[in-house]
Amino acid sequence: MRFESLRWCETNRLPDDDACTLYQAHAREHSWDVRDPETEALRRCILANYSGWLARLTRKPD
Numbered sequence: 001m002r003f004e005s006l007r008w009c010e011t012n013r014l015p016d017d018d019a020c021t022l023y024q025a026h027a028r029e030h031s032w033d034v035r036d037p038e039t040e041a042l043r044r045c046i047l048a049n050y051s052g053w054l055a056r057l058t059r060k061p062d
């Protein structure tokens, strides 16, 4: 067995200066573009079925 220390991806997203939280030479998207498919499916389901409630609950009080 062998352990190897990996370096962090050194890419920052501007203008927020968010650092990518993945290792160097990671596959495709930086961490800010990686989406959990289960969370994404839940988000789509909520938007499709409860958009009225979301609008009601997130509007500013009069």
Ligand SMILES: [Zn+2]
Pocket: 009, 010, 011, 020, 021, 022, 026, 029, 030, 031
């Ligand atoms: Zn990255």
